[in-house]
Amino acid sequence: MRRRFALLVMAMAAVLWNAPAFAVLPGEALPDPRLEERARALSSELRCMVCQNQSIDLSDAELARDLRILVRERLMAGDSDQEVLDYVVSRYGEFVLLKPRFSLRNALLWGTPAILLLGGGVFIVLIARGRRRARPAELTSAEAAQLDEILRR
């Protein structure tokens, strides 16, 4: 039973995922081109909740359409980009953001590139220095005498 339910969910997901993508429909665009441009940019940062890893800008699901209209309504009402995002998150949770927030929980996510690049760089420099310092030590006087003797033979 459970398995059948999983199949059903998968089939539904497949339908939504494969449906011809018709994101922004002709009637949706805002008359003000600058506002519309902001709406498009915001849409590409918001996730379509019922699709797999698709932004609402690319999805033709009903819910994505509702969200696109919602974004445009908020913009028309004079919200800033951040206010629109905050509003959508307050209604749908952080899952809706395709670009996770800079928060403590996401510190490792955002920090990885910088930490690795710097850490790796420092590591390489340290190894290179260590290598150079590890050059063969000078001969001790006993060894030098021995070498002299060998050479004189």
Add this chain to the structure above:
Amino acid sequence: MVEIGHFALVLAFALSLVQSTIPLVGARSANERMMAVGTPVTLAGFALVGLAFVILTICYVRSDFSVANVWENSHSLKPMLYKITGTWGNHEGSMLLWVLILTFFGSLVAVFGANLPASLRATVLAVQGWIGTAFLLFILSTSNPFARLSPAPIEGRDLNPILQDVGLAIHPPLLYLGYVGFSVCFSFAVAALIDGRIDAAWARWVRPWTLAAWAFLTGGIAMGSYWAYYELGWGGFWFWDPVENASFMPWLAGTALLHSAIVMEKRSALKIWTLLLAILTFSLSLLGTFLVRSGVLTSVHAFATDPSRGVFILCILIIFIGGSLALFAIRSSSLTPGGIFHPISREGALVLNNLFLTTATATVLVGTLYPLVVEALSGEKISVGAPFFDLTFGPLMVPLLLLVPFGPLLAWKRGDALAAAQRLMTAFAGSLLAVMATMLFVDKASVLAALGVGLSVWLILGALTDIALKAGFGSVPAATMLRRLTGLPKSIYGTALAHLGLGLTTLGIVGVMSLETENILAMKPGETTGISGYVLRFDGVVPVRGPNYTESQAKFSLATESGQPLGQIVSSKRFYPVRQMPTTEAGIRTIGASQLYISIGDDTADGGLVVRIWWKPLVTLIWIGTLVMMLGGAVSLFDRRLRIGAPAGSRRRRPAQPEAVAR
């Protein structure tokens, strides 16, 4: 006959147990006869898996619905090509393809490894045997493609329509040739750790495998990207989807491996690092297999409801990655460090390349796994999508791409950065010119777009500069130059081609990301619209019946602004009744390197049709560039040094070189 396929798999599993143990024991105890078991057992294993695969394919061709796998993924009306490709268009079949390619590579080592020291070859084959054992057991216990149905259904449930495409015929086999090809590098690395011996000759044996796997993986990813571009209907070429990332991570790590193996071969430096990269690259391939095959990506919960497959692959993952890394930790200290070099040198440049590429790999890895980890730990759901990767991966690539042309111009051991910069002056001037030309002549080009074009031209001219300099362009007479050009080692052409291809791909990405134009509207038959200097007239919709689908084809006439006709573009919507699924077939017209892309949507209330048109400048360069990269890999593969195999020094080495032996 179906049972013969199943039985062949069981036999192959039994043989892989032999392959995993006898040659290894032989290598450890210097028993020639036990070592010699490796070759015939490997070849027989390949033959058996091949037989199983052929039998499954025949079941698909004959639409034998008594086989559950065929019933679930095929239909008697499906075109023959998709019946055949459907064999690997599902979980069980694709795992069988995975193992088939694994045993194929094992056989290549067995056949072409004649110049390898017997003990190394035996150990490598044994490690290949371990991987084969694990995956054959996985197939036999959780994913049997030969499971039967009784009574046999009369008709099948058809293959997912978006997979019924030529792209699917090519994409998975190429991808797996790449993925699984890295298993050979992995086996060589583990064998070197078991032997405790690694030297320049080892790198020379590993390099062709890396090159081949890398070239295949490049092709596989590119093919998948182009398939998504034309089949999914919204014209994107890369979505940073976890499934894509799963194949991209081994590619990034493999690219790093390709470069560090050069240092190891030429200068016997970076041995330990190269070994680690070989292990990591294949580990990422395994991780990719786990991510795609376990269902964990859709949701951690989906994974929890039917975990048998996922847990099995997770165990394989832990045993192989954990085991090889533990072996690495124990044994790597016994390997001697190699040559010393100045920071500004070819080696130094390649180290920098590796730093950026591994950081990029880790960025993609963390971005892909973070939502899973957060959900597993706290139950909260977060998304990591394209905007994240654009912000992190992008900035990592820019400095790397800027530095690419310098690498091949620096000398080994100690290079002269200033001299290299002077030699690159022409390339630099050329890219500066490209930046200015873009700003001046391209409408609506942003500064960022112009700089992106400049970066691409820099890469392309940088690659050409390398060849020109090595041929003595401008400093020797033409005849000498021609002689030098023909005399240059193939690997130099390989490098230049790969870097040139990278430049072309970058140019394509920059073009489509920053200069694309879009036109969304509802059109009625007879209406026209304009985009990027072309006029498009909607002629109307024609219904068409295909073998296992119905289709409505929207026809458009394309013309220039001056009215010169450029023919028709057909964009259609299909409906597959068995699966009750619609698909889009985008209408695409290639003009120069750019494409006009038309996708159709629903009918409007007043008799119009929703149409979305994109002008995608230079978009084809994305995939042309990857073809050039593959060509570079292939040319490099045919370099004399690699073809002839081990250098004289290694043949003399049989009684083991003292300096390279572990304590």
